[in-house]
Amino acid sequence: MPRFDNQTVLVTGGTGGQGSSHVRAFHAEGANVVIGGIDARRGAALADELGTRARFTRLDVTDENSWSAAVLAAETAFGSLNVLVNNAGVQNPPATIEETDQATWSRILDVNLTGAFLGIKVAAPALRRAGGGVVVNIASIMGLGGTAHYAPYVASKWAVRGLTRTAAVELGRDRIRVNTIHPGVISTPFIHEPAAGASAAIADYYSPEPFAIPRLGEPADVTRLLLFLSSTDASFITGSEYVIDGGLLLGPALQAETA
Template identity: 45%
Template sequence: MGRLDGKIAIITGAARGQGEQHVRLFVAEGAKVVFGDVLDDLGEKVAADLGDNAIYLHHDVRSEDEWQRMVKEAESRFGKLDILVNNAGILQFGTLTHETTLDDYMRLIEINQVGPFLGMKTAIPALMRNRGGAIVNISSTNGFAGYGGTIAYTASKFAVRGMTKTAALEYGKAGIRINSIHPGGIDTDMTRPEGLGEMTAADQAAVYDMVSLARVGQPQEVAKLALFLASDESSYCTGAEFLIDGGMLAGTINPYARPTYD
């Protein structure tokens, strides 16, 4: 038996990377999934690979109409909705606050913050019709701490963390659990933008020195955490934030207090 047998899920930003891994793992664990993205060619390939267990729709998370379409598709095709994973997001970094244009700031806020709001707003009535369910909002370590050159991204991820807690308080008695996941450095296309070039060995060493486990995370690892929070195994978890960052936010690594290994 799968951990999501009989469950129906909506997953956003799922044509590639972390979102794609959510879709593949959820289907492998027994769920039927309606997933969306704006990268249609990639999304349709994922859906074709998964057959009748997954439906791909073009989905701009800034559009309330397209959100309504996603929920309608889940209910009309599969009869209900159990799970929402708000995964879609974009990353812009390297621009200082005074250099950030209002257009760039608002575009990121609309996708990363308004998108999850619209997702919850649209999915919650369907979850209430189903007498409960789970929402998993993908935030970031930037939802806990600032990082230079990411003013809009950090604002959006703090907002997701706060919205998660507020909605969890509002809908707990309706049987809806709402939690947030906060990944650190994960190896996806979003964290490897074109034009930045390959990291040098020195760059990699500097990054790894910030992470206790001394490596980047893999999207499959985040998907496993999302699976837990979407499943009945996390039945007493709501309004909580779950870090998956290799220990990056645990504190500062002292280079003079490291263990040695044979």
């Protein structure tokens, strides 16, 4: 039997490179999927592609009322909400702290951090009504160290770690598990296209060649881990962090000398 039969999953940023991978995989595993996002055209197209067990709902993750409408849409369409994936995120154009304006700082934290906070806040009662559930926050390896020129993004992802652990403590007795995934450099438009206001993409400055697994990650790499954490196979795991980066955080791989 598919792992997510009779379960409903809400994925934010559900039309993006990673988000659409997550949505398709949950659907293939039997789930009802609610695609949350701000691109109505792409969201509706994805829902139409998947069929009757899929819905698109316009969701601005920085707006609590928008969250309430999305959770209501999930429960109305499918009867319950069982899994929330806080996947929506934005990056700042590279700039030093001194050169970063406050509006940029606020925007990145609003989406990446406040969005996850509001998602947990609004979805928790629905997960409780369902008898328990799962929240998975998609963070970043940039939330595990410092990265020059990306202070807003780094700060937001560090903060998601603390939010995850606090939510796990608060919601555990309600049978709601909360975990975090920290992807490395994943081959999506997020990496290959410049952020708003930037002239170059992250991929222009990064090569995986020196690292243990010398390739970019694929959305499916993250999706497979997400499905595990959202399933009953991970029923004793909460408040934990999972790095999926091909060994990037380990540092450059040593090359054996040849004669």
